[in-house]
Amino acid sequence: MQNPSWFLYGPGSAKIVDRPTPTPKNELDVVVWIRYFGVCGSDVHFWKEGGFQRKASDEKPIVMGHEASGTIDAVESGVTSVKTADIRFVSGWYSWPTPPDSHGALTKYFIVPEDFVYKVPDEVSLQEAVLVEPTSVAVQATRLAEINYGQDVVVTGCGTIGLLCAAVAKAFGARRVIFGRYYTGQARLCAHLPRLRREHKSTIQTGIFLLKAGGSYVQAGLGKAKPEVPMLVLSEKELRVRGCFRYGSGDYELALSLIAEGKVKPKAMLSSVTPFETAILAWDKTARGEGVKNLIEGVKD
Structure with missing residues (x-):
């Protein structure tokens, strides 16, 4: 598969679909190889109810996932703040997908504008970065x-x-x-x-x-x-x-600095890691109230 992605088609209906590797649309795009995903309460709601206001359907399925971390796979010519092989995490700006124009991050490769990609310090793991x-x-x-x-x-x-x-x-x-x-x-x-x-x-x-x-x-x-x-x-x-609806300007930067300085310690909250191929198990586990933050591992080589 080039770019396996978890599509939601409605309540309790999801499957992996292969998509072409995404192609950047402008010179400020960054291609991220997603390594870990966090399961959020909203993911559970989507899995159980099919969505909030805009419901997923067979005609308009959506790719799940909005808490993610990964490494840079490629950058376009105008990108200056990041480079290939840097550890990064992806902004939750994509947490309200509007298919077919945009989807969530529960996929292998994900394109995001440079402004929404942040470098993770060496002392913060990719698993912990999901909690940013x-x-x-x-x-x-x-x-x-x-x-x-x-x-x-x-x-x-x-x-x-x-x-x-x-x-x-x-x-x-x-x-x-x-x-x-x-x-x-x-x-x-x-x-x-x-x-x-x-x-x-x-x-x-x-x-x-x-x-x-x-x-x-x-x-x-x-x-x-x-x-x-x-x-x-x-x-x-x-x-x-x-x-309070999500976050505002500067909140991502402050959140990352609090984690890097040890004032917020997300590692203790990590409860389990589920393989990408069985992501549904992580949604069900979270729905049952098991653990605090359950992760899904990204697609491997």
């Missing part, structure tokens, strides 16, 4: 919360994003991080951490009731479309409520 994308989400959420030195922070979920939010909050100067509920697969990392004694019906309610007057609530994860919100309490406390 979700770490950048945590950076954005923590920035939106406007955490100051010495503050206490509550994180209501112990999944990948929640754990990374806690790590980034500590790096930003939080005095103490308290966690909410966690699943069996997350117990290895969460069981010894400070926990809430009681939680409300939803994480939104928990957060609003817990916060002091003038506190900040940031919704970094996806929940029910129409949750119950205690508006009176929210208004009385004059809380700042923010939504």
Whole structure:
């Protein structure tokens, strides 16, 4: 196969399809050989539901994957910041594919503009580099919360994003991080951490009731479309409520530096590595709540 790729055709329907090796379209394109992929909660949702707003179908299948790391396979003439054989990781800019014009990264070769390719320091492995994308989400959420030195922070979920939010909050100067509920697969990392004694019906309610007057609530994860919100309490406390959708300018660079400096340690979150040919097993494993961050290994030589 030239360029094997995992296509999703709908809920529970996916298969490997060979595609031609991609051809760069302009002088600033970089061809990346993808080595590892991370399985995200959104991947599970796509696998189970076929997508969010734009559903995959037999007529419009999509290539899965948006957390990825790899090495440079080729660069075009206008590229100056990277070179062949450098270790890189790919930006999550491609995490909302619009087939047939663009797809995800669960493939062998992937083309990305130079501006969205970052060098990974030698002290960060390719497996750890996969976590730069979700770490950048945590950076954005923590920035939106406007955490100051010495503050206490509550994180209501112990999944990948929640754990990374806690790590980034500590790096930003939080005095103490308290966690909410966690699943069996997350117990290895969460069981010894400070926990809430009681939680409300939803994480939104928990957060609003817990916060002091003038506190900040940031919704970094996806929940029910129409949750119950205690508006009176929210208004009385004059809380700042923010939504968080992925990341913004500078978040990738800061996420990478936090990992390289050891302030965020993603290695402890890596739970398993599944061969490319059996990627479905990694989606199912994550759907069952097994592990924290399950990886899929890229296509080998």
